[in-house]
Amino acid sequence: xxxxxxxxxxxxxxxxxxxxxxxxxxxxxxxxxxxxxxxxxxxxxxxxxxxxxxxxxxxxxxxxxxxxxxxxxxxxxxxxxxxxxxxxxxxxxxxxxxxxxxxxx
Numbered sequence: 001x002x003x004x005x006x007x008x009x010x011x012x013x014x015x016x017x018x019x020x021x022x023x024x025x026x027x028x029x030x031x032x033x034x035x036x037x038x039x040x041x042x043x044x045x046x047x048x049x050x051x052x053x054x055x056x057x058x059x060x061x062x063x064x065x066x067x068x069x070x071x072x073x074x075x076x077x078x079x080x081x082x083x084x085x086x087x088x089x090x091x092x093x094x095x096x097x098x099x100x101x102x103x104x105x
Contacts, residue, residue, distance in 0.1 A: 004062040008055070010048035013041060019101060022047035025067065025079040028054055033078040036091040043102055052077075 010023070024040070026033035028051040040047050052060045067079060067087070076090035088099060097103050 004059060004066055008050050008059075008063065010050050012048045013037075013046065015040070015044040015046040017043065017045045017100075017102075020082045021084065022100075023081040023084075024049035025063070025077065025081070026051055027077050030077050032091040035093075036078045036080065036096070039091070039093060039096065045100065045102075047080075 005023075022040070022045065024033075024036060024047055026037065026049055033051075037049060052063060055063075067081075071079075071081070071087035073089075078091055080088040080096065082088070082099065088096060
């Protein structure tokens with residue numbers, strides 16, 4: 001069965017830091033999501049993102065179910081998927097710095 005995620009139209013942010021393949025699932029009305037996007041951009045990290053609240057509700061429900069199934073309990077936005085292997089739920093700057101190897105700044 002094809003992944004619904006593969007059919008999404010992501011916005012790509014081209015940065016110089018590319019150690020991980022990063023996909024961010026966000027909500028356009030979420031302050032933490034905006035901070036997460038600003039955090040990644042300000043550190044010149046390459047990533048792609050999508051605002052799930054701006055897509056078809058049926059597709060959104062399918063994507064959320066797929067994320068929850070693949071990465072187990074994903075309760076909080078934003079969701080940052082790293083290398084298609086694991087996901088960080090919610091924006092915690094210190095944790096993201098550590099996970100992304102950005103602690104040198």
